[in-house]
Every structure is written in C-alpha cells, then in structure tokens.
Amino acid sequence: MIALLIRDLRLALRAGGGFGLGLAFFLIVTVLVPFSVGPQQALLGSIAAGVLWLGALLACLLSLDRLLALDYEDGTLDLLLTAPLPLEAVVSIKALAHWLTTGLPLVLAAPVLGVLLNLPGGGFFWLVVSLALGTPALSVIGTFGAALTVGIKRGGLLLSLLVLPLYVPTLIFGAEAARRGAAGLDPQTPVLMLAGITFATIALMPFASAAVLRMGLR
Amino acid sequence: MSIWQYANPVKFLALSARVQPVLWVVSIAFVVVGLSWGFFATPDDFRQGSTVKIIYLHVPAALMAINAWFMMLVTSLIWLIRRHHVSALAAKAAAPIGVVMTVIALLTGAIWGQPMWGTWWAWDPRLTSFLILFLFYLGYIALWEAIEDPDTAADLTSVLCLVGSVFAILSRYAVQFWNQGLHQGTSVPVATGGRTVADVFFYPLLISMIGFGLLFVALVFYRTGTEIRLRRASALRARSERGV
Numbered sequence: 001m002i003a004l005l006i007r008d009l010r011l012a013l014r015a016g017g018g019f020g021l022g023l024a025f026f027l028i029v030t031v032l033v034p035f036s037v038g039p040q041q042a043l044l045g046s047i048a049a050g051v052l053w054l055g056a057l058l059a060c061l062l063s064l065d066r067l068l069a070l071d072y073e074d075g076t077l078d079l080l081l082t083a084p085l086p087l088e089a090v091v092s093i094k095a096l097a098h099w100l101t102t103g104l105p106l107v108l109a110a111p112v113l114g115v116l117l118n119l120p121g122g123g124f125f126w127l128v129v130s131l132a133l134g135t136p137a138l139s140v141i142g143t144f145g146a147a148l149t150v151g152i153k154r155g156g157l158l159l160s161l162l163v164l165p166l167y168v169p170t171l172i173f174g175a176e177a178a179r180r181g182a183a184g185l186d187p188q189t190p191v192l193m194l195a196g197i198t199f200a201t202i203a204l205m206p207f208a209s210a211a212v213l214r215m216g217l218r
Numbered sequence: 219m220s221i222w223q224y225a226n227p228v229k230f231l232a233l234s235a236r237v238q239p240v241l242w243v244v245s246i247a248f249v250v251v252g253l254s255w256g257f258f259a260t261p262d263d264f265r266q267g268s269t270v271k272i273i274y275l276h277v278p279a280a281l282m283a284i285n286a287w288f289m290m291l292v293t294s295l296i297w298l299i300r301r302h303h304v305s306a307l308a309a310k311a312a313a314p315i316g317v318v319m320t321v322i323a324l325l326t327g328a329i330w331g332q333p334m335w336g337t338w339w340a341w342d343p344r345l346t347s348f349l350i351l352f353l354f355y356l357g358y359i360a361l362w363e364a365i366e367d368p369d370t371a372a373d374l375t376s377v378l379c380l381v382g383s384v385f386a387i388l389s390r391y392a393v394q395f396w397n398q399g400l401h402q403g404t405s406v407p408v409a410t411g412g413r414t415v416a417d418v419f420f421y422p423l424l425i426s427m428i429g430f431g432l433l434f435v436a437l438v439f440y441r442t443g444t445e446i447r448l449r450r451a452s453a454l455r456a457r458s459e460r461g462v
Contacts, residue, residue, distance in 0.1 A: 151370070162357040162361060164353070165354050165386075172389075173392060173395075176396060208380075
C-alpha cells in the first residue's frame with residue numbers, strides 16, 4: 001500500500017504528472033474574479049469565501065480525469081486488479097494521493113489568495129479548516145467519478161457532469177462554514193455537517209468506486 | 219405465478235401488449251378529464267385568481283419526476299441483484315420521461331411563481347432540489363449514452379443511480395439548511411391526511427395525479443418494449459455480421 005502511495009506521489013510530482021496544474025488553475029480563477037465582478041473591496045470581501053471554495057472545487061475537478069486514466073492506458077490498473085491488495089484499498093490510496101497532490105496544496109494556498117480577495121480577518125481560520133475538512137471528500141467522490149468513466153474515451157466532460165451534482169452537499173456546507181467564519185458568525189453546525197459528509201464518504205465511497213472499477217474493467 | 223416471470227422479455231412483451239391499450243386509454247382519459255375539469259370547471263382562487271389552475275399540471279409533473287427516480291432506483295437494484303435485463307432497460311426507459319417531468323415541473327413552477335412571488339426563479343430549497351435532480355438525470359442519461367457495452371452500461375448506471383440517490387437526499391437536506399424557502403410545504407400530506415386544498419380543487423388534482431401516474435406507467439411499458447426490440451435488432455445484426 002505504501003509502495004503504491006509513494007509510486008503515485010512520485011508520478012504526480014515528476015514532469016507530466018500535472019502537479020501544480022490545479023494550483024495554477026486555482027490562482028488564475030481567483031485572479032479573474034475581480035475582473036469579472038469589479039474591484040470594490042467590500043463586494044470582494046463578502047464573496048471571497050464562496051469564490052475560494054468554488055475555485056478549489058473546480059481545481060480538484062480539473063485533475064480528476066488523470067486520476068485513473070493514465071493507469072488504465074498503460075495497463076497498471078489491470079495489474080492492480082489482479083494484485084493481492086483489495087481494490088478498495090487501491091482506490092483509497094489513489095484518492096489519498098490525489099488529495100496530497102491537489103487538495104492539500106489548495107488548502108495551503110487558499111489563505112494567500114484570500115488576501116487578494118480581501119477576505120475578512122476572522123475568515124482565514126475557518127476557510128482553512130473548512131477546506132482541510134472538505135477537500136478529502138472532493139477527492140474521494142471524484143475517485144468514484146473517475147472509476148465510472150475510466151473505460152470511456154474522452155470521458156473528461158462526462159466526468160464533470162457526473163461529479164458536479166455529487167459535490168453539491170460538500171460545497172454547500174463547506175462554503176457555508178467559510179462564509180459564516182468570515183461574517184463573524186458561529187460556523188459550528190456546517191463544520192460538523194461537513195465533517196460528517198467527509199468521514200462518511202471516506203468510509204463508504206471506496207466500496208462503490210471499487211465495485212464500479214471491477215464492472216468497468218471486466 | 220410471480221412477478222419474476224416477467225423478467226423473460228417474451229413474457230414481458232406479451233404482458234405489455236395486453237396491458238398497454240387499456241393503460242393508454244385510461245391514462246389519457248384521466249389526464250384529459252383532470253386537466254379540463256381543473257382548467258375550465260373550477261372557480262378561480264380568491265387570492266391567486268386563475269393562476270392557481272397551473273397546479274393541475276405542476277403538482278402531478280413534480281410527483282412523477284420524483285417517482286420516476288424511485289422507480290429507476292428499484293429497477294437498478296433488481297438489475298444489480300437478480301440480473302434481469304428487462305429491469306435495467308426499464309430504468310433506462312424511465313430516465314428521459316423523468317427529465318421531461320422535471321422540466322415541466324420547473325417551467326410551470328416558474329410561470330406560476332412569476333405572478334405569485336414576483337420572480338421566475340428563487341434559490342428556494344424545493345426549486346433548487348429539483349434543479350439538482352435535473353442534473354442527476356442528465357448525468358445518468360449521459361452515462362448510458364457513453365458506454366458501448368450494454369451490460370457494463372447497465373451496471374455502471376445502476377451504481378450511479380444508487381450513489382446518486384444518496385447524494386440527492388443529502389443535497390435535499392443540505393439545501394434546506396442553506397436557504398429558507400418561498401415554496402409552501404406539501405398541501406396533500408398522505409401520512410397525516412390533513413390536506414389544505416379545498417375539495418373543489420382537490421378532486422380534479424387527484425384525477426390529474428392518477429392520470430399522470432398511469433401515463434408514466436404506459437410510457438415506461440412502451441419505451442421498455444422499444445429498448446428490448448432495439449437490443450434484439452442489434453443482436454441480429456451482430457450475428458449476421460459474424461456470418462453465422
């Protein structure tokens with residue numbers, strides 16, 4: 001398992017793995033927002049939390065189609081299917097590797113971009129907390145979407161169509177927590193709900209992803 | 219005699235051929251009676267005026283939009299557990315009908331909302347949930363279209379339907395938490411029986427709801443039959459190409 005994790009991380013970090021692509025996308029989306037809504041500081045401050053959450057979600061989505069597709073193309077996935085490691089563990093590791101290379105950098109970059117968007121001072125802590133809690137769910141749900149579309153040629157657009165509705169609850173609670181934090185309200189309820197969604201998806205989604213992967217590769 | 223004998227496509231088609239004429243006649247009669255009674259023979263509401271009459275289209279469509287998804291959920295489960303092809307094809311056949319019902323509910327809701335709430339659209343929990351349901355339908359249909367092998371397609375869409383149901387319910391509650399609504403609660407609660415719609419409006423609504431339900435069943439029979447025949451045609455074509 002650890003070998004697989006290290007292999008995935010190494011592949012992602014080296015050239016062609018697309019590491020940093022999500023981060024760059026996140027940066028560009030955030031930079032484009034003031035151009036589209038105008039540079040008023042008050043307006044930017046009030047939408048900053050939601051924009052950052054949406055940007056992080058889209059950046060996550062962007063990197064999903066290479067999560068399993070590259071392994072499918074070169075046959076690694078077929079090997080993993082016959083390996084002694086259960087497929088549920090394989091997809092969990094894949095999701096973890098995706099989170100470490102995409103989700104975690106987004107969480108760390110979010111406060112910096114929050115400064116650009118004039119995020120109120122009290123909002124930084126809850127923004128980081130909600131993103132740190134929510135992005136693992138995005139990775140795990142995204143792995144399910146990637147497993148669904150793995151055998152389909154040019155399935156990237158379909159993947160977005162399938163995964164985005166599944167992201168709705170996570171986005172609602174995550175952005176709500178960040179927004180309440182920024183507005184100085186008590187964000188406890190949405191944070192708890194977000195944590196519930198994240199841990200439930202981490203516990204259950206690998207089974208669905210593995211089942212779908214077995215069906216797709218049969 | 220059990221329901222499982224209709225897992226055999228031949229028996230299913232025979233049943234469908236026997237039931238369909240009756241279903242079409244009865245459902246269309248119910249829809250026509252319900253709608254024309256509702257549109258022409260009920261009084262205007264004292265506050266809403268004649269706009270209240272859109273209820274006879276709006277409520278049955280919304281009802282069937284949700285129940286179509288439930289039907290797909292059940293048939294997907296049957297496919298995953300018992301591997302009956304008719305079941306998977308019925309789920310495939312029901313999805314476009316569900317989309318149409320969802321669109322009807324959303325559009326009539328907008329047309330009703332404009333004079334009543336003063337807006338075509340509000341990010342109200344019920345409205346938003348329906349929009350999300352629409353997206354789930356689109357994803358489901360797109361996945362069916364994208365996969366060539368029919369058994370794999372049936373497998374994957376079934377799992378998507380199951381997982382999607384869980385997330386649809388989650389979204390429903392998340393959305394309720396996220397915004398308070400304009401839309402009223404249910405006016406015809408089945409569990410408690412205490413409805414808030416007066417009898418004059420209720421009976422045509424009931425007939426219209428029954429009519430939409432039967433129409434849905436008839437359409438599913440019809441479309442499932444089409445899917446079965448399409449499957450047969452492609453099997454015959456594949457055989458003739460192999461030169462057997």
